[in-house]
Amino acid sequence: GQQLNQSPQSMFIQEGEDVSMNCTSSSIFNTWLWYKQDPGEGPVLLIALYKAGELTSNGRLTAQFGITRKDSFLNISASIPSDVGIYFCAGGNTGTASKLTFGTGTRLQVTL
């Protein structure tokens, strides 16, 4: 089955640094979602994007829906220790019963 390519796979950063990660696909999507998963828990929705070119913020998080509809990126500004976790992108198309395709995840670790 199709999977989305996320990069980087993992990253270590220092507290206060900005973080950028991206997700690319060979297929077009009309919805992009970003989730965060803490250890032992289910993914939690961070940001949803519904329109090509859309730039959306949620606190220190900013995500963009690529113009080609085949990519998306997530930025985290001024990282803090609680940002640690795995970040997943997901792409979907309305009209296909909300079937999402997930990326393989970016593991973020923040050092003090």
Next chain:
Amino acid sequence: DAGITQSPRHKVTETGTPVTLRCHQTENHRYMYWYRQDPGHGLRLIHYSYGVKDTDKGEVSDGYSVSRSKTEDFLLTLESATSSQTSVYFCAISDRAGITDTQYFGPGTRLTVL
């Protein structure tokens, strides 16, 4: 947080035994999904439901069956568990009002098949 619970949260079973995982929601959402999560694979869709008694297969449905007799409950059954089905299983729900496809996830069930 969306009202989604999964039971059991942890289970260890033996190869060849049947296993049923339960997902319960209090949000009255129409769509429900079962995913499995494995290292290096992210989340992969097993089955989904678009209404009571309406279900369809996802990309990794072999060896799994589902049932939905009530809006709030979605059951995933492994008829004869195999070691390859050792995984963490997540249930998700969505409400397709408007154009949203956002899904909300339960806490997961860790299944070990020995």
